[in-house]
Amino acid sequence: MPEGHTLRRLATALDDAFAGSDPRVSSPQGRFADGAALLDGLRLLHADSVGKQLFVEFGRERYLHVHLGLIGKFSVVPYAGALPPPVGQVRLRISSDSAVADLRGPTLCAVRTPEEVAAVIARLGPDPLHPQSDPERAWTRLHRSGRSIAELLMDQSVLAGVGNLYRCEVLFRHRVDPFRAGRQIRRPTWDAIWTDLVRLLAVGVITGRIVTDEDELLDLEERAARTGAASISDPTYAVYKRAGQACHVxxxxxxxxxxxGRNLFWCGRCQRRR
Ligand SMILES: [Zn+2]
Incomplete structure (x- = not known):
């Protein structure tokens, strides 16, 4: 499932391809025909993400709001010559003379007013990828809750952008029992988790992959600092999808x-309640 870093990369790709232009907007599949007609030919101003929500601002105060859900895909690709025909069930297509973006299988694709966008964002917790995000807002909800930290990390109204993989791995990295209630989490533990998520998601934006192994993180950060980019083909995970296997530690x-709603993975010994 796409987590916050995927949406941030997508917003940047859409900006690079279309910001400042007046692209064509259509719905080859037909299901978003009315919405596409409201955006077609307008100036595309800016794309941004908050957590797993994507907002693309067009002229006339119209916003495209997309949530990819579990299986949605939004690909942005350059092309030369004739516009490539849509393949499969393309809900939404944004195209210019040199780039085309096709959206397939989203949970949500809608046109919003600025007030509606503000209301959606107000319901979301802070996004570790936004520098102005206030981790205090997440703490306020978390430290009074009787729900487990594993549930709370997935609740987008507590924290926006973290999905199952980041949840599993960040709890292991801090040796936190995933079933400990929010109100039993100590403040320094939460501060360390937040600071770590800011770092992990930033590396996710650079690489397009979720990287949580400390050696791999240090290597990628060092390469990114030197060259501005870095990639990894096969990240190592401590617990994610390793059920029944031996803990590396x-x-x-x-x-x-x-x-x-998702498979949590954890080490019963390293993440034991203390
Ligand atoms: Zn262990």
């Missing part, structure tokens, strides 16, 4: 259980 078995 303590050798005990990695557990799994569905929490907040």
């Amino acid at each position: 303590c050798g005990s078995r990695i557990h799994t259980k569905v929490v907040a």
Whole structure:
């Protein structure tokens, strides 16, 4: 599932391809024909993401609001010559003379007013990728809650942008028992998790991959500082999708259980309640 870093990369790709131009907007599949007609030919001003929500601002105070959900894909590709025909069920297409963006299978694709966009953002928790985000807002909700930290990290009204993979790995990185209630989490633990997520998501934006292994992170950050970019083909995970395998740290078995609708993975020994 796309997590916050995917949406941030997508917003940048849309900006690079279309910002400042008046692209064609259509719905080859037909399901978004009315919405596309409201945006077609308007100036595309700016694309931005908050958590897993994408907002593309057009002229006349109209916004495109997209949520990819579990299977949605929004590809932005350059082309030369004739516009490539749409392949499959393309809900939305944005195209210029040199780039085309096709959206398939989103959970949500709608045209919004500025007030509606503000209302959506107001319901979201802080996004670690936004420099002006206030982690205090997440703490306020988290430290009074009887729900588990594994549930709370997935709740987009607590924290925006974290999905299942970041959840599993960040809890392991801080050796936090995923079933500990929010109100049992100590402030320094939360501050460390937030600071770590800011770092992890930033590397995710650079690489397009979720990287949580410390050696891989240090290597990527060093390469990115030197060249401005870095990539990794096959990141190593401590717990994610490693159910039944041995923990790299303590050798005990990695557990799994569905929490907040997704398979949580954790080490029962390293992340034991203290
Ligand atoms: Zn372990």
